[in-house]
Amino acid sequence: MLDFTNAAGDIRRLNNESLMSMLLGAETAEALSGKNLVTLFGLEAATDSRLCESEAGYLAFPVLIAAKELLCRAIKEQMRSGVSMSAPSQVWDYLKLTLNGLAYEVFTVLFLDSQNRLIQADEMFRGTLTSTSVYPREVVKMALQYNSAAVIFAHNHPSGVAEPSRADELITKTLKQALALVDVKVLDHFIVADNEILSFAERGLL
Numbered sequence: 001m002l003d004f005t006n007a008a009g010d011i012r013r014l015n016n017e018s019l020m021s022m023l024l025g026a027e028t029a030e031a032l033s034g035k036n037l038v039t040l041f042g043l044e045a046a047t048d049s050r051l052c053e054s055e056a057g058y059l060a061f062p063v064l065i066a067a068k069e070l071l072c073r074a075i076k077e078q079m080r081s082g083v084s085m086s087a088p089s090q091v092w093d094y095l096k097l098t099l100n101g102l103a104y105e106v107f108t109v110l111f112l113d114s115q116n117r118l119i120q121a122d123e124m125f126r127g128t129l130t131s132t133s134v135y136p137r138e139v140v141k142m143a144l145q146y147n148s149a150a151v152i153f154a155h156n157h158p159s160g161v162a163e164p165s166r167a168d169e170l171i172t173k174t175l176k177q178a179l180a181l182v183d184v185k186v187l188d189h190f191i192v193a194d195n196e197i198l199s200f201a202e203r204g205l206l
Helices: 004-013 016-024 026-031 062-080 089-099 136-145 166-180
Strands: 106-112 118-126 150-156 185-193 196-199
Touching: 016 026, 089 106, 089 118, 089 150, 089 185, 089 196, 106 136, 118 136, 136 166, 150 166, 166 185
Parallel strands: 150 185
Antiparallel strands: 106 118, 106 150, 185 196
C-alpha cells in the first residue's frame, strides 16, 4: 500500500503495473501488463495494431490522455516562468510529448521573448503523413501579435526518419528571411521522429 504521506519518495519504488493500477484500476492494469509505456502514452507509432493511436492505444484510456496533457502543460508553465530556452532539454521533452506518435505532420512554432523565454507554443499547421503546407505570412503575423523577439520551429516526421528534406530546408530559409524583416530571430528548427530530435542549428542549416 502506497503511503500518501510520503508519496513522492514511495512512488518511485513502484513498478509500472502498480502505477498503472493507480491510474486505471487493477483489472485494466493487469490487462496492460508488459505493454510498452512509450506506445501507451502515444509517444510513438505502435507496431501492435491493437494499440495503434488511430484505433485504440492510449486513446482508449482518457486518464492517460489527461496525464500526458497535464505533463505538457507543466513543462510549458516551467518554460514560461523564466527557464531559458537556451537550455534545450525542456524544449525537447515538450516536443517529444506533443509531436511523437502522430499519424500526420504538424508544424509547431514556439514564440519567445527577448530573454528566450516561452510566450506561447502554437500548432500552426497540420498536414498529411508526408507533408504539411506552411504559410510564412501567418507565422510573421503571429510573431507580431505575441511581440516575439525569437522563434523556434518544430515539426514531426511520422515516417520515423528525422533527416530534413529539401522542402524542410527551403521553408526554414524562407521563414527566416520573412521574420528577419520584422526583427524576429529564428533560433532553431527541430524535427521529431520516433523519439529522436534533429536540430537544424546543430547541423549548420540555419
